[in-house]
Amino acid sequence: MAPFSPRLLAAAAAAALIGVLATASSAVARGETAAYTRVFSFGDSLTDTGNALHLPSTGGGGPASRPPYGETFFRRPTGRASDGRLAVDFVVEALRLRHPAPYLAGGETAAEFRHGVNFAVGGSTSLPPEFYEGRGLKPFVPVSLANQTVWFDKVLQILGSSDHGRRKIMASSLFIVGEIGVNDYLVSLIGNLTVGEVKTSVVPHIVAAIRSAVNEVIAAGATTVVVPGMIPLGCEPQLLALYQGGGGDAGDYDAKSGCMTRLNGLAEHHNRELNRAIAELRGAHPGASVAYADLYRAVTDIVVSPGRYGFRDRPLAACCGGGAGAYNFNMTAFCGASGSTACADPSAYVSWDGVHFTEAANRHIACAVLKGRPYDDGGAPPAAATPTTWPTAAEAGRSRIGCS
Ligand SMILES: *[C@@H]1O[C@H](CO)[C@@H](O)[C@H](O)[C@H]1NC(C)=O
Numbered sequence: 215m216a217p218f219s220p221r222l223l224a225a226a227a228a229a230a231l232i233g234v235l236a237t238a239s240s241a242v243a244r245g246e247t248a249a250y251t252r253v254f255s256f257g258d259s260l261t262d263t264g265n266a267l268h269l270p271s272t273g274g275g276g277p278a279s280r281p282p283y284g285e286t287f288f289r290r291p292t293g294r295a296s297d298g299r300l301a302v303d304f305v306v307e308a309l310r311l312r313h314p315a316p317y318l319a320g321g322e323t324a325a326e327f328r329h330g331v332n333f334a335v336g337g338s339t340s341l342p343p344e345f346y347e348g349r350g351l352k353p354f355v356p357v358s359l360a361n362q363t364v365w366f367d368k369v370l371q372i373l374g375s376s377d378h379g380r381r382k383i384m385a386s387s388l389f390i391v392g393e394i395g396v397n398d399y400l401v402s403l404i405g406n407l408t409v410g411e412v413k414t415s416v417v418p419h420i421v422a423a424i425r426s427a428v429n430e431v432i433a434a435g436a437t438t439v440v441v442p443g444m445i446p447l448g449c450e451p452q453l454l455a456l457y458q459g460g461g462g463d464a465g466d467y468d469a470k471s472g473c474m475t476r477l478n479g480l481a482e483h484h485n486r487e488l489n490r491a492i493a494e495l496r497g498a499h500p501g502a503s504v505a506y507a508d509l510y511r512a513v514t515d516i517v518v519s520p521g522r523y524g525f526r527d528r529p530l531a532a533c534c535g536g537g538a539g540a541y542n543f544n545m546t547a548f549c550g551a552s553g554s555t556a557c558a559d560p561s562a563y564v565s566w567d568g569v570h571f572t573e574a575a576n577r578h579i580a581c582a583v584l585k586g587r588p589y590d591d592g593g594a595p596p597a598a599a600t601p602t603t604w605p606t607a608a609e610a611g612r613s614r615i616g617c618s
């Protein structure tokens with residue numbers, strides 16, 4: 215596929231929304247310094263630290279393989295869809311762990327995987343291609359959450375030959391399952407499903423896929439699983455630009471944030487349903503700790519009060535892109551393509567390329583994840599009493615990455 219074809223850009227952009235931070239803790243630590251020994255993470259481009267680069271369908275390319283991606287921190291493109299670190303990078307720093315190995319980067323040895331594995335792939339959906347084919351829609355990449363859990367099973371076999379040994383490894387690991395689902399929503403909305411149709415016919419399947427992945431890792435012995443929720447879709451420059459001029463099904467704009475209320479309503483609906491599933495998981499697995507990470511609030515807090523968090527006062531414009539106008543987003547001049555330019559100070563921006571966050575926003579998201587803020591949108595029951603050391607480990611980690 216030609217680099218920067220609109221379809222690839224869409225895929226790359228979508229892929230970018232991947233994942234995030236996961237993290238949680240295992241019951242292992244009880245009073246010891248290292249609460250966790252490694253991280254296993256699942257998700258999309260918000261969490262991908264180098265997997266999509268190795269998909270044959272991207273030809274080793276995609277925008278995140280080119281400058282100016284990585285310019286702030288790594289000083290070179292690494293496959294991360296940001297100017298620097300992702301939230302998962304900040305979380306492992308905060309917990310003083312090694313960066314998990316991108317699963318598709320090669321290796322496939324116990325030595326490689328012993329320090330944790332990142333299964334997140336830019337562009338990944340939570341639902342498999344069959345779900346979309348039946349509806350006349352096309353996912354961006356041939357990877358869904360089911361592929362990632364199959365890879366996890368393979369890693370499990372490589373890591374330990376006895377069931378007891380494997381369960382011990384899982385119990386000392388932090389699992390981060392998500393963010394995943396953004397690409398499902400992009401595929402559906404770009405394919406002209408209405409927000410109402412997405413709510414009734416897509417959301418329940420996405421939440422079921424996430425629940426099934428969490429069940430699977432707990433069955434393998436995981437004792438701490440962090441499940442990040444949906445980001446505020448209505449604040450994404452890509453979607454703001456897509457619906458600009460009244461097309462589509464965006465609905466009104468929120469007066470305080472400038473975000474699209476109907477798309478944010480979809481994200482809030484996702485998060486309510488996800489929390490319902492998390493409550494059920496807690497009931498079914500009293501020996502495991504399942505934490506919710508509120509990415510929605512982490513991002514909307516900045517968008518509503520950018521100055522308070524050190525961001526500029528136009529938080530809905532992308533730092534890097536080729537668009538004129540309020541959002542600086544143009545799909546045919548996507549960040550890194552000719553016709554695009556990057557802002558001088560990415561740390562003042564929330565959105566890096568219109569789809570993915572800047573390193574500065576990712577740090578803030580990581581801080582929020584490490585805060586373990588309880589879900590407070592009403593309805594969801596409080597967390598069950600669990601044996602987790604996550605709150606203590608997370609709080610200690612916050613100070614290490616400069617959270618206020
Ligand atoms: C994901 O799983 C599907 C169905 O098993 C398979 O066809 C596809 O090739 C897998 N993708 C990758 C990248 O392995």
Ligand SMILES: *[C@@H]1O[C@H](CO)[C@@H](O)[C@H](O)[C@H]1NC(C)=O
Binds near residue numbers: 404405406
């Ligand atoms: C969605 O609708 C727009 C505007 O009506 C149209 O141009 C576009 O081709 C449609 N996309 C799909 C995938 O049907």
Ligand SMILES: *[C@@H]1O[C@H](CO)[C@@H](O)[C@H](O)[C@H]1NC(C)=O
Binds near residue numbers: 536537546547553
């Ligand atoms: C988007 O970028 C392309 C390529 O640089 C350019 O031809 C087009 O005019 C731009 N569209 C808008 C609306 O700015």
